[in-house]
Amino acid sequence: MDNALFVAWYSPHQRQWGPVGKLERTPTGYRFFYTRGAKTLAGFRPFPGMEDLDTVYESDELFPLFANRLLAPSRPEYEAFLRWGGFDPHHPPDPIAVLGVTEGRRVTDTVxxxxxxxxxxxxxxxxxxxLHGLRWMAPAAWARVLELKPEEPLALMLDFMNRYDPYAVAVRTCDELGRMLLGYVPRYLARDIRQVCLRCAPDFISVTVERVNPDAPLRQRLLCRFSACWPPGFQPCQGEEFQPLTDLPQLTPANCEAALSTARAG
Structure with missing residues (x-):
């Protein structure tokens, strides 16, 4: 389903991120359900207004947990926020599409x-x-990012010795005289991109600059585009932690005002 997002949570006990739920756009609104990762990721607690791990929540509005991760159109930086993600401010996209690029990150939680x-x-x-991890790079990397041009080629490196993420994939420049490490592929993509890189011929793999945002925070400074073959039999997001905790009903009109009210109160 293209109109769907997995929800990841960071476990301070295990020092790792993992999927705990899934948000889907339906013909009548939205639905959210927990995945098996919610029971295996140490320390996870259900989200406010959605405390039952075995319930499928449906609503004609975007749940507050996710709506609060979108910038309000009334904010002065709203148009810039859309531009940073490569969207047209005059034709605002579906919230799912925006969240899928911005990752719905907030400084107040680990979702x-x-x-x-x-x-x-x-x-x-x-x-x-x-690009992730730019803030941990040397100031020279920050300056180099500002010099990048749209469609400029970048390169990937499989970081086998990374202490924090065994699947880490680094991103660097392709300069002839000084290849510079800029940051990393987001952790939620790293495992799949690593598999794809190992199974596709190099000629079918490319990572390029999609957009540079000089006025954006570092976490939204560089938008990249990755393209590769789709290997035979490749199935992303198929681990046990991605599977629903409960049987999913057919998508039918439903209302979830009670859950919305509870979530807003929380």
């Missing part, structure tokens, strides 16, 4: 959202992502 990749019309693996 992120991410889309599960699907093949494009030509059967390729194509995704856009904001």
């Amino acid at each position: 992120e959202v991410f889309p599960c990749p699907t093949p494009d019309a030509e059967g390729r693996y194509v995704t856009k992502f904001f």
Whole structure:
């Protein structure tokens, strides 16, 4: 489903991120349900207004947990916020699409959202992502990012020795005289992109600059585009932690005003 996002939570006990739920856009609104990761990620507690792990929550409005991660149109930086993600401010996209690029990150909690990749019309693996980890790089990397041009090629490196993420994939420049480390592929994409890179011929893999945002925070400074083949039999987001905790009903009109009210109160 293209109109869907997995919800990830960071466990301070295990020092790792993992999927705990899934948000879907339905013909009548939205639905949210927990995945098996909610029971295996140490320390996780259900979200406000959605305390029952075995319930499928449905609503004609975007749940507050996610709506609060979108910038209000009344904010002066709203148009810039959309531009940073490569969206047209004059034709605002669906909230799911915005959250899928911005990751719904907030400084007040440890929740992120991410889309599960699907093949494009030509059967390729194509995704856009904001570069992660730039804030930990040297100031020279910050300056180099500002010099990048749209469609400029970048390169990936599989970081086998990374102490914090065994699946880490680094992003660097392709300069002839000084290849510079800029940051990393987001953790939610790293495992799949690593698999794709190992199974696709190099000629079918590319990562390029989609957009540079000089006026954006570092976490939204560089938008990248990754394109590769879709390997035979490749199935992203298929681990046990991604599976629903309960059987999913058919998508039918439903109302969840009670849950919305409870969530707002929380």
